[in-house]
Amino acid sequence: MLTVYGQGASQPSRAVLWLLLMKGFEFEFCDVRIDQFGPSGAxxxxQPTGQVPSIEDGDFVLCEMPAIMAYLCDKHGWDDLYPRDLQARAYVDQYLHAHHERTRRVMVELMAPHVTVAFMDFLEGRGGDDLLERARRxxxxxxxxxxxRQIFRLIEAAYLRGTPFLCTEQPSIADIACYEELAQLTWARLFDFDEFPVLSRWLEAMSRLPGHEAAHAYNVTLGDIASQPNTIERFLAANAAAVEAISRAGIKTRHLGD
Ligand SMILES: N[C@@H](CCC(=O)N[C@@H](CS)C(=O)NCC(=O)O)C(=O)O
Incomplete structure (x- = not known):
């Protein structure tokens, strides 16, 4: 049985979970609390980095969301989402290699500063000084x-020029990774995509893919954190809602340490 270690609040965890839910694949979800993260956490x-997502597939352990999604697609023949064609795959990889230092800035610059106001005391002294500085501004x-906005202009220009999905005619694991960074801002009311019609259409098309609802219960439950600052109670309730939604989708769930 495949085990996914993750958390509803974690964008790369949601990407892996959504892929599996989309494919109706049987797995076990192990929910990891933030105090269990990191190289000295449980x-x-x-998995030595202590980061989510991580997977355990028998005695094979893997981290890094794009590597996990590529592995799962190759292993299970999900060629629709990670094409075998050399050039089509190269486009997917092109996006995924840039994702970490480009699209992931959406979390760093806008989402995380609004989420982490709920647990500033916890972050104090744990090395997240840049994040604390952003959250206090x-x-x-x-x-x-x-x-x-700069990131979104680049995504539209570089990846959505003439294709409905990122460089392709059909969604791939690149779209799943990207969606998790962008779409979270709409539920959180942190950004209105009306000024980006191409991205708006893409977001709408992605939201119609299978498994979307079960994969995004965290975001729905957390809701607006722009006008109503996040609290630890909301954060915990949103993560609990993520576990419940995954369980309702027929997936076995547990908490790390239970
Ligand atoms: N590059 C990694 C990023 C994973 C990541 O940032 N995970 C965060 C949660 S969203 C985490 O585990 N943070 C705890 C830590 O780094 O100690 C991926 O794509 O999977």
């Missing part, structure tokens, strides 16, 4: 929005 006993919404 998850590090299974009174202009974090406007500043974050200005930063993500």
């Amino acid at each position: 998850l590090a006993r299974i 009174p202009d974090k919404l406007e500043r974050g929005q200005a930063r993500v």
Whole structure:
């Protein structure tokens, strides 16, 4: 049985979970709390970086969301989402290699500063000084929005020029990875995509793919964190809702350490 170690709040975890839910694949979801993250946390006993997502497939352990999704697609023949054709695959890889340092900035610049206001005390002294600095800024919404606008312009120009999905006619694991960074801003009311009609159409098309609802219960439950600052209670309730939704989809769930 495949085990996915993850958390509803984690964008790369949701990407892996959505892929599996989309494919109706049987797996076990192990929910990891933030105090179990990192190289000295409980998850590090299974995977040394202690980061989510991580998977355990028999005695094979793997981390890094794009590597996990590529592995799962290759193993199970999901060629629709990770094409075998050399050039079609190269386009998917092209996006995924840029994802970490480009699209992932959406989380760093706008989402995380609004989520982590709920647990600043926990982050204090744990090395997240840049994040703490961003979360404390009174202009974090406007500043974050200005930063993500640049990323969105580039995504439209580089990947959605003439194709409905990222460089392709049909969705791939690149779209799944990208969606998790962008779509979270709409539920959180941190960004209005109306000024980006091409991205808006893409977001709408992605939201119609199977498994979408079960994979995004965290975001729905967390809701608006722009006008109503996040609290630890909301954060925990949203993560609990993610586990419940995955369980309702017929997937076995547990918490790390239980
Ligand atoms: N490059 C990794 C990023 C994974 C990542 O940032 N995971 C976060 C949660 S979203 C995490 O585990 N943070 C805890 C830590 O780094 O100690 C991927 O794509 O999977």
